[in-house]
Amino acid sequence: MSNNNREISLVTLDSRHLKGALKLSQEFSWPYRLEDWQFAAQVGEGVVLERDGEVLGTALWWSYGERYATAGMIIVTAKAQGGGQGSRLFNALLEATKGRNLLLNSTEEGLALYRRRGFEPWGMVHQHQAVLAAPPETEPSDDIRPATAEDLAAIQVLDERAIGMPRQQLVAALFDTGKGKVLVRDDEIAGYAICRRFGRGYVVGPVAAGSVEDAKRLICAHLVKLGGQFVRLDVYADDGLSDWLAELGLPMTGQAVAMARGTRPATIAPLHMYAVANQSFS
Structure with missing residues (x-):
């Protein structure tokens, strides 16, 4: 593992990360406000890639009963892409939701990645x-x-x-x-x-x-x-x-592809x- 990879920690999302998560989403022109991040974190759970206090990636999920969960707000900054950091982040999400049927909505760009992880398209969201x-x-x-x-x-x-x-x-x-x-x-x-x-x-x-x-x-x-x-x-x-x-x-x-891993x-x-x-x- 490179020095750069060792410097990036994978930690549980908490309130101290939300301003950094907002900045990260703004990098990708997502319209979220800080209040939108606070609400998502309040009703769900997440993991964060961080280095020296800077949020470099996020992945959140929301559990519904014992059988289902949804995933989203999956972002990795350009400066942390490559080197397996995105996979590291997504693997943590999959591990946390293991045993549940998992749903998400994907951009066209993410479709191939999610297919490789066992997700199948079932519809479109406009x-x-x-x-x-x-x-x-x-x-x-x-x-x-x-x-x-x-x-x-x-x-x-x-x-x-x-x-x-x-x-x-x-x-x-x-x-x-x-x-x-x-x-x-x-x-x-x-x-x-x-x-x-x-x-x-x-x-x-x-x-x-x-x-x-x-x-x-x-x-x-x-x-x-x-x-x-x-x-x-x-x-x-x-x-x-x-x-x-x-x-x-x-x-x-815009549109997204609705996908499911499981039933x-x-x-x-x-x-x-x-x-x-x-x-x-x-």
């Missing part, structure tokens, strides 16, 4: 974002209302059915930091959507519902309040929301996750 010039015109509806604290338990149950993983802690944290809308049908919650501050403005997601039309209505319930704001949604390509979002003034600006979680139809909270922790 990133839509822009300053929302004009909010959508929608008619008031009695079945969509602001979520309350009393709704949280039902939202958590619905979320697990829609995504197939128990994400109670994540949903509670999203609920605390954002504003929720719920769709109520026959006195039961049939869908939900959360909007929160993220990156350059606001992100709408997760959005879980039993149909595309219900998902659209929940999304619009947030967008009507976001005219003139920078808005982002990350939606699954197969659900047909991309053209609709573009028509609303939120064009597709994908099974959802309970007709519930479905239409927009993710974040491409990293989904």
